[in-house]
Amino acid sequence: MKRLNRVDIGRAAMSGRCRPWRATTLGGLLYLRSKHSRGTGYEFKATVAAVLGYMLDGMDTMVLSLTLTALAATFALSSAEQGLLGFVLTAGMVVGGYSFGILADRFGRVNTFTYSILIYAVFTALTAAATSYPWLLITRFLSGVGTGAEYGIGMTLMSEAFRAKWRGLGSTVVSMGWTIGVILATALSLSLMPIYGWRAMYMVGIAPAILAAYVRWRIPESPIWRERGRAAAFPLRELFSATHRRFTAAFLVVAIVAEMGYWGIMIWLPSALLTEYRIPFARTIYFLLATDGMILIGMFVFGLLSDLAGRRITVSAGFLGMVLAVLYFAMAKTPQQVFVASLLTGFFVNSYFTVFGALFSEPYPTHARSTAVNFIFNTGRGFGGVAPLIIGVLAPAFSISGVIGMFSLLFLAAAAVIWTVPETRGAQLK
Template identity: 35%
Template sequence: MEYRKKTVVASVTGLTLEGMDIMFISFAMTMIIAEFHIDLATGGLISSVTNIGMLFGGIVFGILADKYGRVKVFTYTVLLFAIGTALTGLATSIEQVYVFRLIAGIGAGGEYGIGMALVAEAWPKNKQGRASSYVSVGAQYGVILAALISAVILPTLGWRALFFVGVIPVIFAFIVRRNLDESPEWLAAQKNKTAVKKKEKGKLLQLFETPRITFTTLTLIVMATVQIAGYNGLMIWLPSMLQQSQGLSVSSSALWTISTAVGMIIGMLTFGIFLDKFGTKRSFGLFLIASACAVFLYSYATGSVGVLLGGSIVGFFSNGMFAGYGALIGGLYPVQIRSTATNTIFNFGRAIGGFSPILVGFILQSYDMKVAMLYLAGLYCMSFLAMLTLKKGNDDQVNHAI
């Protein structure tokens, strides 16, 4: 039990720091654009570069974690992430910002899947949903923490000081290395000759080794992409949509963001319980359909109460599912490729889903909020149909825990 708690604490802290770092860019963007005299599109590339780094880091560090151990590689990802974040504060040109954000993204991309693999291997099957949800709320804690730190540092010390906070993960990495033992399941697999033989095949290729595994991998990539695309489309554009359609002030939009984040946290914790009790298809099915309905109906919300309450409900369902992907992906692949699978699949979703705000922006320019929300609702319906194709199988390579 003590080891289980340590894996959750380590993974939650890692995801909190990652969420905090990503939001630092959002809060500091205006100052960065002003200092380097760049346009909005050039500034927006900072996030794109970070996402590319996450995809690359997710694949590379996922493979390394499966080969050399979860805790050891997890520590390196946090250190790299901290270095990239701190160096961002020293950048003297926008090109240097891109390079340092790429480094930070590589570290952050590796951290997520490894942390989820640790949790999946430490907790029993009937509690993995809840454990995964505990970890997933870390990203929302990071958003809140970033808002508080930014409010204190930006007005007085400027945007560079904000990124010097990136040295904190170095301390965290040291603590993790000293107090967390390697995953017992991974250690046992290393002693298994069959596991060692599989390991030699190339972990990334094992995600596409047979038609069944390939189909499962592609299905999960679709679901992860929808999850990220829906989240980005909602959180980046909804405050602006509401300011235009409802005449909300910036302060009211901030209140909306807080209420939606609270709904997301409650949704994640609830989804974890549902996942353990009702299984994958029922839990994801319910939340995906509810997300589609909630998002579409939200375009008709009016008044302060309706907007705030509706935002909480949308956040509850649409991002509540985020809590389940660690348990879902981790349960579908054996220990030998678990970190590789989790990191590769979810970071592909991040990279592709990261373009959703561009499409939402185009829709808003050409149409209106209702059409944009219909697009987001359609994404959740697509993910629902993809989820239905996940089936139990007799494949030795994949443990289909559906």
């Protein structure tokens, strides 16, 4: 019997000749690393670079959260001033996503993305050197401009490099970059902040940016973008053309609901566990870690499902799962029930995000693809920042868990809206 080497295994995984659940990220990446097949090296490099880029997004968000108390102590910040730091970071991400998405369609994916990473690196370093609150506001906003571009351009690059059959799995791998960034920032905070303080966290944030920029410089420009040509002066108009406006409207609803659900629930979940359900702090941390573990499992399962069953049914199933999770959470009484509700929430809360990279890329032409992905995703991100405020305002009247339960109506709407557009699984990019 012939002994298969790693290239044979990866090739079988990515071509579909082995069982679908064996076409794992490992098998796919082994194949992509092979230089014996045309284009596979590019696939691998593009996907890894996209993962590293989106990892910066997760790190930047989490580092601010982890250092906020220390920043408040250093600069004597009020709670409102602390909240404004989070707002300007999100605002910068939205601005960066919109502007760099258009630039990537106009001037190319790789060059534009490299500049966005350098912006992140420079202003992260300047944050570490901050001597005043206005300095913090400016550097956090401009750092957000850099990280805001990572998702849309990275997903566009992956979509144009990855084969149609497993594009959903590629989207999943890139989506996991954000979670990796969050975990990395948390781990670094435990080892660095007690010894070196909050400034060290922002200095370390430069390292992955340099690494990602190095990877980007080693990747040729997207062949699809080179073949199809650069965008017109204002590619955003393509999103609202007669051909694409139905997709854009449906995707905006889906992205807004997904982002509001994630940020609203995940920010208030610890408070709900501690105050409403009287879960001890140590057990709350255990619940949250278990929830994070289920997030990773759910992302992989739904990413694979999107390639096997289709984008629409996967997104719809994820939102319907969230309906079940938040309603069960609202009705939970015992610690055991709360734990089950936390696991369900974790499994479904990021499930549809894994599909978005492929879903938002496939209907649009090359000259407007990066614009579309960035515009849709970052519009959702902007609305997501409002969700924690809504829960905070309504919680005194309905309780945190009660307001979270109300989100089930939004999830139902999104589960239905996705069926108003045609299926795009396996689509060849235009």
